[in-house]
Amino acid sequence: MEIPIPKRLKKIWDLWELRSFLILSLSLQTILIVLSPLRKRTKNDWIFLTLWSAYLLADWAANFAVGIISNSQGDNRDCRNKNGNIDADLLAFWAPFLLVHLGGPDTISAFSLEDNELWLRHLASLLFQSVAAIYVFLQSLPTNRLWMPTIFIFIDGLIKYAERTLSLYRASFRRFKDSMLKPADPGPNYAKLMDEYRSMKEANLPTRIETIKEPERGTKSVDRVKEGELTDTEVVLHAYRFFETFKGLIVDLIFSLRERNQSRDFFLERNYKDAFKLIEVELNFIYESLFSKVVVVYSSLGYLCRLISFALVVTSLGLFYCVDKTNFRDPDVALSYTLLIGAIALDVMAFIKLITSDWLFVRVTKLPDVDLKEPKRYIDSGGESSNGYFGRFFHLLFRRWSESVLCDNLIFRSVNPRSKFKEKIVEFFNLTTFLDSRKYVKPKRFTEDLKKHIFCELHMKSKMADDLYTAKEISAAKGDWTLRVESCTEFLPYILEVDYDQSLLVWHIATELCYNDQADAPKTDDEKKHREFSKLLSDYMLYLLVMQPQMMSKVAGIGQIRFRDTCEEAKIFFAGEFEDWKKKEIVEKIQRKACAAIVDVNTEVKPVMIKGDRSKSVLFDGCILAKELKEWNTTSGRSKWFIMSKIWVEMMSYAAINCRASAHAQKLSKGGELITMVWFLMIHFGLGDQFQINEGHGRAKLIVGT
Structure with a gap:
């Protein structure tokens, strides 16, 4: 018809x-x-x-x-x-x-x-x-x-x-990957050498085999580390040099000790602005190689x-x-x-x-001679100094990544749930991720202070990692290294005795409860800064765990199940009495009241003793940690926010180094991720397991006579 x-x-x-x-x-x-x-x-x-x-x-x-x-x-x-x-x-x-x-x-x-x-x-x-x-x-x-x-x-x-x-x-x-592989190296001709060795022995000639180390390659001018700040020209040219060296990270190649030392020595002499600018340009080269x-x-x-x-x-x-x-x-x-x-x-x-x-710029420009005496001033081309609508618009056109992080929050989700009916409709049409990203995920600016804080943490660790074994040990830490250094070993069970995803959720809940505790507000500007660092990184890591599971697949474990169980317990806990608050109070006050209600719960007995291990919820495990942090007094004079901000940087570093390279690369075409920036910064500081211990192999020489 x-x-x-x-x-x-x-x-x-x-x-x-x-x-x-x-x-x-x-x-x-x-x-x-x-x-x-x-x-x-x-x-x-x-x-x-x-x-x-x-x-x-x-x-x-x-x-x-x-x-x-x-x-x-x-x-x-x-x-x-x-x-x-x-x-x-x-x-x-x-x-x-x-x-x-x-x-x-x-x-x-x-x-x-x-x-x-x-x-x-x-x-x-x-x-x-x-x-x-x-x-x-x-x-x-x-x-x-x-x-x-x-x-x-x-x-x-x-x-x-x-x-x-x-x-x-x-x-x-x-x-x-093939384009970056070096020509196949079969090494010395073992069969021919041993045949000659046997012939000499049979002729009763004094014969021995000596291994001669490969000669050291001469130091190039670009290998000498320039001190002081970098100009815009030097940023682009050095970033391209590192791109040519480390683009193999995307396809899981490993690098030599010489390449590690060159990069580490160079970045140890940089300030946080130059370091992040270099990585932004380098990642931009990788992005354009893959997607244009x-x-x-x-x-x-x-x-x-x-x-x-x-x-x-x-x-x-x-x-x-x-x-x-x-x-x-x-x-x-x-x-x-x-x-x-x-x-x-x-x-x-x-x-x-x-x-x-x-x-085109790197093809027509060469690196200037290294000047180790008079540093050149770096000209900042935007950032947070760009004010007004047109300033922000032009900054958007010329920046190299989104310069923002997306944040999620478990308590906020729990006090602002969708109705059961809406939830079923959303799940039926498979729109959960999209609508959650619109309702619960909020963008936050990646501030200069946070940038400096992350850089200083990794810079300090890099200075301690003179050898690969120490570097790998530091990179394998997920908060415990900071606790040991800062003599806070009483909190180690919350990291070492649980899986990474459980530790992340427990510390996220504890951070949120401490953040909303008005009776324990920070007193100094420095304490306030570290409090904000902890809050932002905590929410960002939860966003990665929940909304970007492909980036956390190697460390997340059953993080999605733990998150759902924890949210469900929180929704049940908040049901009823909080309905009236939602009608009268603004979101921030509701969240503070919700956190206060959780802290008021008696937690003398651990939740696992009451609930068993069938439910994976860690809501009140986080509450117990928050109470311990509130009562904690340190002899070093460090505030709990200072320690927590360092722990969150370490947790993020651990996730960054264990994230699949393809997941990092995929995110370059979607505004980029802070965790990718941290990954590259760690590699340039010589942290991680992408480096081989031996730079090369020796060459055998057959010597006849005494």
Whole structure:
């Protein structure tokens, strides 16, 4: 049974079907080139949703339009029964533009790491779409008046699509790893050496084998550590040097002692601003290597292809302008000009990106000679000093990551639950994660004070980690190292005798209860700072545990189950009496009252003695820890907030070093994560297990005679 479609609507569809998809394809390319640079600078869900939709629709729209054009070709040159009397010459002229669109902009070749693994599919699509465009072109011969500009656009489309396919191939996991592997080293020829050794022995000649160590490589000027602050130029150039050395982290490669010592010595001489700026630029290089075309474009062949591509489009515009267009409809001529000018505009935007990129900068600039006497001043290019709407807007355009952390809170969730009915609807449509991120997750600024605090903690640990064994021991600590150093061993059971995820939840609850205790408010500015550090890092680590389980998969254990059980116990505890508070009080007061109610519970007997181990809730374990922290007095004069802030940095460091490298890399395209910054900072400080103990192997030498 056919669905009746009004002839008027069918006529409109036939008239605008192809034209609409051409305009849609060009519009999607514009969205991609405008929005794709923002995805590394913001955590805005709506930008990601728009970009993701445009990325998926762009290929579909271009492929669909190519199919329409191919299907339209036949014996009738005017194609009057299809596509609203579009001349066959124009159909052949439009088809190559879709190849250009399939190539995509330089700023985004892949939306996620998984897209890079589909490079073979894009190669097949390149072949099929090229054949389709050639078929359409051949059908328009021999009377095609636009044959020359059509060929030029076709070549441009081949270049753009080939660049994208090659970019995906080179960013695929296996190829990316292979590109960094050194040539195979079989070592000394054991069989030949032993054969010669046996021959000498049989001839009764005094023979021995000595191992000669490899000679030390000479120290380069860039290996000497520059003291003082770095200029903007030095930040970019040193970051690129470290990128070339440590990009193998993404594919789980290991590094030599020499590489560790070079990086560690360099970062030990840096201040916190320079260190984080270096890591931001370095991670930006990694992001663009994995998710854009830079590896292909920023090469001698890439520059040549860019020049040829732009010249072909401009020439095509000139040739189309000179062609007799008497038989062409005015809307089709206007659409052709739109496609040409759009292609030129996209190339101009790509050219602006090319000449302002760090990649071109490092290829035309060399590191200055190391000056160990007079440090140069580093010019801050924004940060928290950027005030006003326009200041924040320009800072958004030029920053290298979101510079924010997302925070979640167990107590806040528990006192603001969804109703049972809403919860069932949300679970039915699988919207729990999305709606939770809108309701419970809040962005917080990554402040300069917190940046300095994290840097100082890792800097201090790096100075103690002269050898790899100490470095690994420090990196394996998840809060216990800090407790031992600060002589707070009474709290060690809350870290060493429980799993990491349980420890994280217990300390999160204890931090929240202490934070909302107005009777024990901090008295000094320094104490207030560490209190805020503890609160932010506590909420951030809970966010990672609950909302980003892929980043915590190696350390989370049954963290999701513990979190759900704890939330459920808290909801039951808060049910009833808190309903009236929600109607009268603001959120902050409700949360303070909720924390006070938890602290008021008698906890003389441990919860496990009452409840057993079936329920994994740790709500009142956190309450017990909070009470112990409140009563704790230290002989060192350190406040509990100072100790807790150090513990949270250590917990985050432990999670960072144990997070899968692919999870770190994936987050680079979604505004970046603080835990990734901490991971790279630890590696540059020589902390972690990515370094091998032996730098190389010796060479054997057969010595005959005494």
